[in-house]
Amino acid sequence: MPHILKQTSLKKFNTFGIDSVASQLVEVSNNQEIKEAIRLGRELNLTPFILGGGSNVLLTLPSYPFVILNKLKGIKKIAEDDDFVWIKVGAGEVWHDMVLHCIDRGWGGVENLSLIPGTVGAAPMQNIGAYGVEIKDIFESLEAIDLESLEEKDFSNSDCKFGYRESVFKNELKGKYFITSVQLKLAKKHVVNTNYGAISEVLNSEGIGIPTIKQVSDAVIKIRQSKLPDPKDIGNAGSFFKNPVIDVDHFVELKKSYPDLPSYAQPDGRVKVPAGWLIEQCGWKGCKEGEIGVHKNQALVLVNYGQATGDEIANLSSRVKASVMEKFKIEISAEVNII
Numbered sequence: 409m410p411h412i413l414k415q416t417s418l419k420k421f422n423t424f425g426i427d428s429v430a431s432q433l434v435e436v437s438n439n440q441e442i443k444e445a446i447r448l449g450r451e452l453n454l455t456p457f458i459l460g461g462g463s464n465v466l467l468t469l470p471s472y473p474f475v476i477l478n479k480l481k482g483i484k485k486i487a488e489d490d491d492f493v494w495i496k497v498g499a500g501e502v503w504h505d506m507v508l509h510c511i512d513r514g515w516g517g518v519e520n521l522s523l524i525p526g527t528v529g530a531a532p533m534q535n536i537g538a539y540g541v542e543i544k545d546i547f548e549s550l551e552a553i554d555l556e557s558l559e560e561k562d563f564s565n566s567d568c569k570f571g572y573r574e575s576v577f578k579n580e581l582k583g584k585y586f587i588t589s590v591q592l593k594l595a596k597k598h599v600v601n602t603n604y605g606a607i608s609e610v611l612n613s614e615g616i617g618i619p620t621i622k623q624v625s626d627a628v629i630k631i632r633q634s635k636l637p638d639p640k641d642i643g644n645a646g647s648f649f650k651n652p653v654i655d656v657d658h659f660v661e662l663k664k665s666y667p668d669l670p671s672y673a674q675p676d677g678r679v680k681v682p683a684g685w686l687i688e689q690c691g692w693k694g695c696k697e698g699e700i701g702v703h704k705n706q707a708l709v710l711v712n713y714g715q716a717t718g719d720e721i722a723n724l725s726s727r728v729k730a731s732v733m734e735k736f737k738i739e740i741s742a743e744v745n746i747i
């Protein structure tokens with residue numbers, strides 16, 4: 409039987425540091441325990457809430473009746489040829505530990521995704537991405553348990569329907585599966601991706617011409633540590649909103665009033681604009697209202713100064729969203745899962 413804790417504060421289990429309570433917190437470390445936990449939840453008529461590292465959730469309820477904490481561990485090499493290595497990783501492994509494990513062994517492809525918080529199992533949920541790379545670029549497949557039938561199922565890269573901070577698990581299969589392991593395909597012959605401006609700037613400043621994957625990882629870590637607030641110091645869940653994609657006509661119109669509006673052309677002819685820039689233009693950057701606020705260096709990051717409730721942050725996010733709509737006629741949507 410899995411380990412169950414009663415009336416446990418979730419404050420240290422979510423990076424926003426919201427002090428909600430789990431009436432029952434069930435730690436699972438293998439598929440059998442997951443199935444037992446789900447059966448137990450069913451007997452008690454409680455819907456499980458699956459929690460990984462809690463770095464992409466905003467807890468808005470004072471208490472959650474039945475929380476399953478993912479502790480499935482293990483990193484295994486399952487195949488290799490001259491060019492590639494295939495690994496299978498337990499969903500409860502810490503993402504960054506897995507990245508370092510790969511870099512230590514000379515397996516490339518994950519280095520740009522260094523230092524992203526959270527677990528391996530949650531990474532496909534929103535197709536985590538940073539510095540020009542997304543998990544979909546190295547993702548082979550995943551295994552998951554159907555929460556209804558308790559059957560185990562494989563999902564290929566195309567089954568996951570990855571998009572920008574999207575997958576099938578955030579849409580039509582939302583709340584239907586527990587992801588138990590992820591398989592990645594990593595390169596032995598590296599082609600590093602340093603196209604992202606900030607990475608090449610750091611490497612150039614250190615006089616590194618042809619970087620190793622370790623040097624790219626170190627550069628990414630350095631940039632992230634200088635740009636993003638550490639949840640250990642101040643509660644946050646990274647980027648709260650996704651960057652919106654707008655029609656080209658809308659973009660051309662906005663550009664007349666806001667010539668500095670940054671933009672990224674999309675393959676479908678539309679234009680992605682940075683949500684952080686839009687929020688900053690609305691005057692939110694650095695604002696502080698009691699226990700909540702918008703980070704002083706990064707307008708995309710909403711913060712908990714210590715004692716905020718999830719509701720207060722959700723309310724702030726609605727006001728930020730409404731002001732962007734009013735000023736730019738652009739709808740921004742949350743990247744963070746509001747639970």
Ligand SMILES: Cc1cc2nc3c(=O)[nH]c(=O)nc-3n(C[C@H](O)[C@H](O)[C@H](O)COP(=O)(O)OP(=O)(O)OC[C@H]3O[C@@H](n4cnc5c(N)ncnc54)[C@H](O)[C@@H]3O)c2cc1C
Pocket residue numbers: 423457458459460461462463464465478499524525526527528529530531533534535536537538585586587588636637638639644645646647745
């Ligand atoms: C400082 C900071 C920086 C960040 N930077 C980035 C970044 O650069 N790029 C990026 O993409 N993200 C970033 N994030 C967001 C976050 O790190 C990722 O989304 C991460 O993958 C979340 O993992 P987690 O284990 O913490 O998920 P959790 O927050 O625990 O869960 C997220 C959602 O997935 C569900 N879930 C979790 N595990 C499973 C599972 N095994 N099976 C089924 N459902 C599950 C949960 O129920 C929840 O709905 C950042 C967050 C922070 C705090």
